[in-house]
Amino acid sequence: MIYIKYDLKTIDEKRALIKNKLFERSSNIKSENFDRISEKDLYILYELYDEIFLQNWFKQNFKGNIKFILSRQLTRAAGNTRTRKNIAEIESENIEFEVKISLNHLINFNKINRTKYVGGIEAHSITDSLMLVFEHEMCHVIEFILYNKSSCSKKPFKDLIYNLFGQTESTHKLVSSYEANVFEYGIKQGDRVKFNYKGKCISGFIQRINKRATVMCPDLHGSYIDKFGRRYSKYYVSPESLLKSD
Numbered sequence: 001m002i003y004i005k006y007d008l009k010t011i012d013e014k015r016a017l018i019k020n021k022l023f024e025r026s027s028n029i030k031s032e033n034f035d036r037i038s039e040k041d042l043y044i045l046y047e048l049y050d051e052i053f054l055q056n057w058f059k060q061n062f063k064g065n066i067k068f069i070l071s072r073q074l075t076r077a078a079g080n081t082r083t084r085k086n087i088a089e090i091e092s093e094n095i096e097f098e099v100k101i102s103l104n105h106l107i108n109f110n111k112i113n114r115t116k117y118v119g120g121i122e123a124h125s126i127t128d129s130l131m132l133v134f135e136h137e138m139c140h141v142i143e144f145i146l147y148n149k150s151s152c153s154k155k156p157f158k159d160l161i162y163n164l165f166g167q168t169e170s171t172h173k174l175v176s177s178y179e180a181n182v183f184e185y186g187i188k189q190g191d192r193v194k195f196n197y198k199g200k201c202i203s204g205f206i207q208r209i210n211k212r213a214t215v216m217c218p219d220l221h222g223s224y225i226d227k228f229g230r231r232y233s234k235y236y237v238s239p240e241s242l243l244k245s246d
């Protein structure tokens with residue numbers, strides 16, 4: 001068990017300290033709203049959090065390995081922590097974690113001008129957002145090590161993250177690629193659009209949209225059939241090359 005509890009003022013001070021050291025040590029992250037980051041920066045954060053918040057708990061207790069990944073695939077979640085299902089049966093030095101931080105949420109952070117939150121705490125900058133998401137994932141790792149399972153919707157996790165980092169929610173209100181696209185290009189799911197494909201103008205409707213839009217286009221020879229028997233071809237198109245049509 002980790003018996004560490006900080007008051008909110010101490011948490012703020014520790015975060016400020018981590019931020020300053022991160023700016024010092026990282027060759028990418030030099031300011032609040034950085035535009036470069038590498039996976040090495042996540043390892044720097046890990047060391048700083050262990051030292052400044054966790055009293056070197058990881059250094060002293062954890063013999064396994066954590067792989068930190070910046071992910072372009074995570075769209076809804078801002079982070080994700082995975083380990084083997086049979087973690088309880090694995091020798092402690094062979095335990096491995098994969099901690100992913102979503103690059104999309106960092107890239108999209110300033111595309112929308114509204115207040116953003118992670119875990120109930122306001123994120124004022126990309127660095128804030130990165131750190132708050134990182135704290136959430138660290139709590140997953142700790143919980144997995146202690147109990148061989150982890151769930152951020154359950155009480156033990158909520159207690160842990162509140163005591164350590166003052167976070168009160170397991171969700172975030174960051175800017176998703178979907179929200180950024182709706183704002184930047186004015187397009188959303190269901191919209192009729194046209195685009196240029198190999199010199200031809202093709203029209204269809206947006207079935208899904210994240211970083212790219214999935215556009216379904218009527219096509220007599222298409223391999224997708226709707227419930228009315230109409231056939232479509234599917235295209236993945238980047239949002240900036242779509243035109244709204246009506």
Ligand SMILES: [Zn+2]
Nearest residue numbers: 136140152170
């Ligand atoms: Zn979680």
